Amino acid sequence: xxxxxxxxxxxxxxxxxxxxxxxxxxxxxxxxxxxxxxxxxxxxxxxxxxxxxxxxxxxxxxxxxxxxxxxxxxxxxxxxxxxxxxxxxxxxxxxxxxxxxxxxxxxxxxxxxxxxxxxxxxxxxxxxxxxxxxxxxxxxxxxxxxxxxxxxxxxxxxxxxxxxxxxxxxxxxxxxxxxxxxxxxxxxxxxxxxxxxxxxxxxxxxxxxxxxxxxxxxxxxxxxxxxxxxxxxxxxxxxxxxxxxxxxxxxxxxxxxxxxxxxxxxxxxxxxxxxxxxxxxxxxxxxxxxxxxxxxxxxxxxxxxxxxxxxxxxxxxxxxxxxxxxxxxxxxxxxxxxxxxxxxxxxxxxxxxxxxxxxxxxxxxxxxxxxxxxxxxxxxxxxxxxxxx
Amino acid sequence: xxxxxxxxxxxxxxxxxxxxxxxxxxxxxxxxxxxxxxxxxxxxxxxxxxxxxxxxxxxxxxxxxxxxxxxxxxxxxxxxxxxxxxxxxxxxxxxxxxxxxxxxxxxxxxxxxxxxxxxxxxxxxxxxxxxxxxxxxxxxxxxxxxxxxxxxxxxxxxxxxxxxxxxxxxxxxxxxxxxxxxxxxxxxxxxxxxxxxxxxxxxxxxxxxxxxxxxxxxxxxxxxxxxxxxxxxxxxxxxxxxxxxxxxxxxxxxxxxxxxxxxxxxxxxxxxxxxxxxxxxxxxxxxxxxxxxxxxxxxxxxxxxxxxxxxxxxxxxxxxxxxxxxxxxxxxxxxxxxxxxxxxxxxxxxxxx
Numbered sequence: 001x002x003x004x005x006x007x008x009x010x011x012x013x014x015x016x017x018x019x020x021x022x023x024x025x026x027x028x029x030x031x032x033x034x035x036x037x038x039x040x041x042x043x044x045x046x047x048x049x050x051x052x053x054x055x056x057x058x059x060x061x062x063x064x065x066x067x068x069x070x071x072x073x074x075x076x077x078x079x080x081x082x083x084x085x086x087x088x089x090x091x092x093x094x095x096x097x098x099x100x101x102x103x104x105x106x107x108x109x110x111x112x113x114x115x116x117x118x119x120x121x122x123x124x125x126x127x128x129x130x131x132x133x134x135x136x137x138x139x140x141x142x143x144x145x146x147x148x149x150x151x152x153x154x155x156x157x158x159x160x161x162x163x164x165x166x167x168x169x170x171x172x173x174x175x176x177x178x179x180x181x182x183x184x185x186x187x188x189x190x191x192x193x194x195x196x197x198x199x200x201x202x203x204x205x206x207x208x209x210x211x212x213x214x215x216x217x218x219x220x221x222x223x224x225x226x227x228x229x230x231x232x233x234x235x236x237x238x239x240x241x242x243x244x245x246x247x248x249x250x251x252x253x254x255x256x257x258x259x260x261x262x263x264x265x266x267x268x269x270x271x272x273x274x275x276x277x278x279x280x281x282x283x284x285x286x287x288x289x290x291x292x293x294x295x296x297x298x299x300x301x302x303x304x305x306x307x308x309x310x311x312x313x314x315x316x317x318x319x320x321x322x323x324x325x326x327x328x329x330x331x332x333x334x335x336x337x338x339x340x341x342x343x344x345x346x347x348x349x350x351x352x353x354x355x356x357x358x359x360x361x362x363x364x365x366x367x368x369x370x371x372x373x374x375x376x377x378x379x380x381x382x383x384x385x386x387x388x389x
Numbered sequence: 390x391x392x393x394x395x396x397x398x399x400x401x402x403x404x405x406x407x408x409x410x411x412x413x414x415x416x417x418x419x420x421x422x423x424x425x426x427x428x429x430x431x432x433x434x435x436x437x438x439x440x441x442x443x444x445x446x447x448x449x450x451x452x453x454x455x456x457x458x459x460x461x462x463x464x465x466x467x468x469x470x471x472x473x474x475x476x477x478x479x480x481x482x483x484x485x486x487x488x489x490x491x492x493x494x495x496x497x498x499x500x501x502x503x504x505x506x507x508x509x510x511x512x513x514x515x516x517x518x519x520x521x522x523x524x525x526x527x528x529x530x531x532x533x534x535x536x537x538x539x540x541x542x543x544x545x546x547x548x549x550x551x552x553x554x555x556x557x558x559x560x561x562x563x564x565x566x567x568x569x570x571x572x573x574x575x576x577x578x579x580x581x582x583x584x585x586x587x588x589x590x591x592x593x594x595x596x597x598x599x600x601x602x603x604x605x606x607x608x609x610x611x612x613x614x615x616x617x618x619x620x621x622x623x624x625x626x627x628x629x630x631x632x633x634x635x636x637x638x639x640x641x642x643x644x645x646x647x648x649x650x651x652x653x654x655x656x657x658x659x660x661x662x663x664x665x666x667x668x669x670x671x672x673x674x675x676x677x678x679x680x681x682x683x684x685x686x687x688x689x690x691x692x693x694x695x696x697x698x699x700x701x702x703x704x705x706x707x708x709x710x711x712x713x714x715x716x717x718x719x720x721x722x723x724x725x726x727x728x729x730x731x732x733x734x735x736x737x738x739x740x741x742x
Contacts, residue, residue, distance in 0.1 A: 065665065066668075080608055080667065082510070086627055086628065087627070151624065151625070154572075309584040
């Protein structure tokens, strides 16, 4: 199992991984599906010099009595001195707010871009993918809760400054850096600096996010991204409140703003049995996307697996996902996929006009890409996406 | 269990947490305590469930509020002898016993390990008092608990040190460490709105949990006393501050790792805060020179809340309710789902000594 990546640049293939590291690696990188992967560094967080990860936050407002108000996400935490915000990775120290996770990588892998999933963005390429501890919501189904729901000092991490991120992406022949795994909103400062370093090295940046951030932060931070995948976790406020511990409206605003910014965007909808799988919700979602974002935005209905605090529900039945796709197709969306179901025909890309298959996918690999000059080679229909580097 | 720190000498460990003037008394007590324990009978400890079954649903919860206006003598520091007398008075009143070690023997079964969960977030300004902990350690040892079976702990080693504790890990003395030294359980523990990893200090080093909070205002939760102090037991307290920490505080205290071990709360209100918490604000603090002791953390929080409200009124401040931050989690903890204790004043027996 040559799974572990040393951030210092050496492959650790000969070092056996313990079970926990292996599972983390396998889950996060798709190793179980036979995808080549590299995995999270093994340094102990407690032994690190924490000061090098501490950088003043860029999205906050100072208040009286050494308090601050965080302006990064809609939660707008008011944080007293020596306290942290909801995300657990931002701390008020004497009236100045700091991120504690700048350059503090808790997971790093080389993943196919299809795993994000981004199906219409440089198919068949790999992304140097990284994440830190922390998240600004608390989804009861989180598959990466061990890092997303932890404080930075509780998870192993490795110091990886922005320049090093760009170097590693180059070293592993990745045309993109992906900010992912936990929630990139909470490490926005690092994301911005790493994106700048990557762009200087002709490497693009993509982000996998819940989209739960304020409009100004979105413009400043995600403005530096080349493509975005948003996890739209439901189309109901009550679900967001009860299952996600967040709000739907700001996420919808984010999607609209991303469109205004001209960012390539794809949407994933994790379909959870009994909680967000009604026809009404699927239809409302598809109609909203078509009206507000357009029919060419790819929508992925993905299969839920019991994790974290939602272990009492079954895996999403495939017919449920097919029903969701059928509804979204009927509403006129051009690219509706079914995800987390290896081998399903709805993981391929078809021309919305002639219905011929244009991108064939096996697992997380694009095995064949027929699109030429952003058009269907059979009927010349434009196919939305960024298809070539 | 592997401990990250290397072993230290027995003597230095025993002395290490007692950065006070009571070291000689401590050793005397420790030796004498062992003898007493061998000679005396040990009353079985009472779990919360057993107490409830014994006393019946309508029984009152007893909360002892013990004050000593001369606790600090002429200076700012707490006098260790007066502190020992104050804790003795509190415990003997709560348990209705005449000898200082009797209550502890009722509380702790032979061979049980005891963890003292302090609150060290407020630095030396408003953390659980070191003299109080020294007095409790002394009485525990006199009651037969081995020094190494006592662990003083909180979330973070550096915070403990800032609060005046000296870390002690390994050896056969009293232990003192933060969870950051040994970590949290890998498996989640969950109840209601809460899903968290619990400190290994609690799960692996404690049969008995004694909760040692401070009494202070909290900008989000309203107050932080007994129930809220359990936020220091889990890995993700930041997730549980919305909505005035309700129902998170109550749900957290329902976790079996906590509930099954919780036997006593001793709230250190030698210094208390009525506004501006949880960080220490000297301008909003007062020397209450008080301990609140109870086996019902809900009742203790209810009484402590009223102390803070009285001080707020005295200072011309609005009530917490008027500021829309009344600690509603107390009522949740007392509700039919949680039954963690009584918040109804009619069902609380307040004894002031």
